[in-house]
Amino acid sequence: MSRELFKYPFYLISHPFNGFWELKYELNRKASLVSAFVILFLLAITTVLQNQYSGFLVNFVNPNSLNSFMEIVYVLLPVLFWCIANWSLTTLMDGEGKFVEIFISTCFAFFPVVLIQFPWIWLSNLISLQETSFYYFFINLSTIWCVFLLFIGNMTVHQYTPSKTILTMVLSVVAIGFMAFLCLLFFSLVQQIIAFISTIYQEFVLRS
Amino acid sequence: MARMARLPIMARISIHTRKPLILLIACLLGVTAGGSSSDAAETSSSYNYSFWGETVAAPDAYEASGLYDGVSLGTGSFKAPNDLHVAKDGAIYVLDSGNNRVVILDSEFRLVRIVEAFEHDGAPDAFNNPQGLFVTDDNHLYIADTGNQRIVHLDAADKLIRIIDHPQSELLADNFQFQPARLVVDKANRIYAMATGVFDGFMEFSSDGTFTSFIGANRVTFSPSEYLWKMLSTRAQKSQMVMFTPTEFTNLDIDSDGFLYATNGQRSDNVRKLNAQGNDILRKKGYFPPEGDVRFTTTDGPTRLVDVDVTDSDMYSILDSSRGRIFTYNGDGYLMYVFGGLGNQFGEFDTPTAIDRQGDDFLVLDKALGEITLFRTTEYGRTLNEAERSYFSGDEEQAYALYEKTIDMNANLEYAYSGIGKALLRQGEYAEAMKYFKRSEDRNHYSKAFLLYRKQQMREYFPAVMTTLIALAAIVVAWRKYRNLKGRRKVSSIEQRVV
Numbered sequence: 001m002s003r004e005l006f007k008y009p010f011y012l013i014s015h016p017f018n019g020f021w022e023l024k025y026e027l028n029r030k031a032s033l034v035s036a037f038v039i040l041f042l043l044a045i046t047t048v049l050q051n052q053y054s055g056f057l058v059n060f061v062n063p064n065s066l067n068s069f070m071e072i073v074y075v076l077l078p079v080l081f082w083c084i085a086n087w088s089l090t091t092l093m094d095g096e097g098k099f100v101e102i103f104i105s106t107c108f109a110f111f112p113v114v115l116i117q118f119p120w121i122w123l124s125n126l127i128s129l130q131e132t133s134f135y136y137f138f139i140n141l142s143t144i145w146c147v148f149l150l151f152i153g154n155m156t157v158h159q160y161t162p163s164k165t166i167l168t169m170v171l172s173v174v175a176i177g178f179m180a181f182l183c184l185l186f187f188s189l190v191q192q193i194i195a196f197i198s199t200i201y202q203e204f205v206l207r208s
Numbered sequence: 209m210a211r212m213a214r215l216p217i218m219a220r221i222s223i224h225t226r227k228p229l230i231l232l233i234a235c236l237l238g239v240t241a242g243g244s245s246s247d248a249a250e251t252s253s254s255y256n257y258s259f260w261g262e263t264v265a266a267p268d269a270y271e272a273s274g275l276y277d278g279v280s281l282g283t284g285s286f287k288a289p290n291d292l293h294v295a296k297d298g299a300i301y302v303l304d305s306g307n308n309r310v311v312i313l314d315s316e317f318r319l320v321r322i323v324e325a326f327e328h329d330g331a332p333d334a335f336n337n338p339q340g341l342f343v344t345d346d347n348h349l350y351i352a353d354t355g356n357q358r359i360v361h362l363d364a365a366d367k368l369i370r371i372i373d374h375p376q377s378e379l380l381a382d383n384f385q386f387q388p389a390r391l392v393v394d395k396a397n398r399i400y401a402m403a404t405g406v407f408d409g410f411m412e413f414s415s416d417g418t419f420t421s422f423i424g425a426n427r428v429t430f431s432p433s434e435y436l437w438k439m440l441s442t443r444a445q446k447s448q449m450v451m452f453t454p455t456e457f458t459n460l461d462i463d464s465d466g467f468l469y470a471t472n473g474q475r476s477d478n479v480r481k482l483n484a485q486g487n488d489i490l491r492k493k494g495y496f497p498p499e500g501d502v503r504f505t506t507t508d509g510p511t512r513l514v515d516v517d518v519t520d521s522d523m524y525s526i527l528d529s530s531r532g533r534i535f536t537y538n539g540d541g542y543l544m545y546v547f548g549g550l551g552n553q554f555g556e557f558d559t560p561t562a563i564d565r566q567g568d569d570f571l572v573l574d575k576a577l578g579e580i581t582l583f584r585t586t587e588y589g590r591t592l593n594e595a596e597r598s599y600f601s602g603d604e605e606q607a608y609a610l611y612e613k614t615i616d617m618n619a620n621l622e623y624a625y626s627g628i629g630k631a632l633l634r635q636g637e638y639a640e641a642m643k644y645f646k647r648s649e650d651r652n653h654y655s656k657a658f659l660l661y662r663k664q665q666m667r668e669y670f671p672a673v674m675t676t677l678i679a680l681a682a683i684v685v686a687w688r689k690y691r692n693l694k695g696r697r698k699v700s701s702i703e704q705r706v707v
């Protein structure tokens with residue numbers, strides 16, 4: 001069973017149509033959820049290691065600004081936002097996917113990114129400036145593969161036509177923008193309320 | 209001292225007050241907030257920009273060491289002086305525009321003479337609000353006599369040689385007003401003049417004073433929104449609008465090879481090095497384009513360049529009138545040092561308008577105060593200048609030693625590490641060179657050093673690695689054969705039993 005679980009992501013990224021279908025209708029939900037979390041975790045780890053250990057020629061991150069905790073947040077937050085936005089939209093647009101299914105398919109779609117970019121963290125230390133073309137080729141390949149899988153995953157989970165899938169994906173990105181704006185607004189307001197209350201408290205304390 | 213470091217401090221304050229909000233934006237949009245800008249140490253008053261765009265502390269490369277005005281020079285106070293030029297022999301020519309005269313000082317700031325008038329066709333003639341002057345190597349004096357719409361050429365004894373006015377050409381409109389403001393003269397006595405109201409570049413005059421052509425026009429720049437408005441407007445509205453015209457140049461200088469260095473009033477791409485065809489050949493390999501301050505507050509606005517001065521070894525300095533600072537770059541476009549500033553203290557200016565070098569010393573002319581401030585190099589500035597010269601002339605050993613010395617005084621000078629790396633690379637110390645290139649974020653040279661290092665390592669370890677691999681392979685093959693042999697025996701014995 002555990003061997004199956006380990007092999008499944010490899011099967012899915014090479015046979016996306018069957019893979020996502022089985023993920024939705026045939027596999028054990030709990031087991032695939034665990035796999036999804038593992039992939040997400042690996043993705044976060046890859047990002048952190050990439051920023052820290054990529055070769056000097058391809059690494060343009062200011063080491064002084066690196067914060068592993070924030071790096072992880074930068075991975076988790078967009079995934080979470082994407083899932084929420086996608087779920088909110090597809091619920092209104094006759095999508096058949098549940099939130100868990102969206103989450104699982106999204107995480108599985110990121111598997112090629114981990115698979116390709118993780119070894120390249122170390123390989124990038126062994127290449128010259130001319131050879132960085134290979135590095136960027138593989139990074140782009142993993143990104144395109146990931147987007148393709150996201151597309152197939154979304155299509156399968158919601159049982160959409162291809163054109164409707166593209167539409168929802170674009171709208172999801174717009175929705176993420178809205179969510180980010182609302183969150184900003186919310187935090188800004190909360191910040192001001194806290195500031196207001198603390199000012200009143202100070203006033204009382206200093207007067208008495 | 210605190211004034212000069214004002215910029216990063218203000219930026220930091222504004223980040224502090226809105227910290228939670230900015231952090232949140234950073235969280236949501238995936239950008240890192242500000243980064244920690246290195247705090248300037250109490251002792252250093254100058255700054256430089258790191259590869260990451262942070263303001264980092266730097267020791268002073270220049271210190272104000274003298275202040276001269278018209279009264280102390282015994283010429284009567286200057287009135288709105290516009291330009292100054294140091295001749296090859298060190299003599300200083302100050303163009304006292306408001307008093308319509310040229311004050312000539314020797315290299316020690318002693319008054320030599322004052323040129324107020326000259327003889328023109330037997331009658332005395334004078335200047336009218338001249339804006340620019342140039343002195344050739346044989347001390348011939350060229351004056352852009354703006355108010356009289358002419359260029360006056362005097363020889364070393366102040367005798368008139370030529371007057372250039374009313375340039376005639378089919379390139380010029382019939383009602384063209386010739387108002388030269390700045391000028392330089394090359395070794396072949398061609399004159400390049402910057403004239404007000406001319407958008408086609410510098411006006412080039414041949415040695416006999418005839419106008420030949422324009423050179424090096426700025427390109428027209430406009431924003432997409434401006435373009436959209438223009439597309440949507442009617443013809444009547446369009447005629448009311450400002451035309452899209454290239455920006456005018458603000459100043460120019462010429463180096464010993466005859467290349468023109470020009471500044472314009474744009475916020476970026478504001479320094480040019482023009483070749484004979486008028487193409488920009490300025491090298492911009494530095495961490496940031498050579499255009500003055502990288503970080504500035506929106507209230508202060510970007511750098512506005514008013515003068516440029518080029519010296520030997522392709523080093524050049526630009527004068528920013530908005531903050532009164534002088535930025536010096538090397539030929540590759542790396543920022544070497546910054547000094548000056550606006551203020552009332554010694555070594556600060558009100559309206560700096562012209563700079564020139566006297567050897568390695570800087571003279572800065574203040575238009576409003578009518579003063580010349582003399583800046584002398586510090587130990588650090590001298591070392592860096594010399595390092596730059598050695599590097600430029602190809603003396604890598606000397607450059608190596610001098611860059612090391614520079615870094616001892618200023619560890620923040622990132623590009624100097626690259627100079628050390630290049631020397632190490634030549635010596636065959638590849639691993640060490642890589643370290644230095646990494647510190648100066650020089651990926652190009654790092655890659656070169658790395659390729660050589662990789663080759664070296666491969667040569668060294670290839671035999672050992674290959675031998676081990678072959679040995680391992682042989683062991684594996686042998687073991688498999690042995691196991692197969694054993695397995696087959698077992699199988700055959702079972703088969704035998706079955707039979």
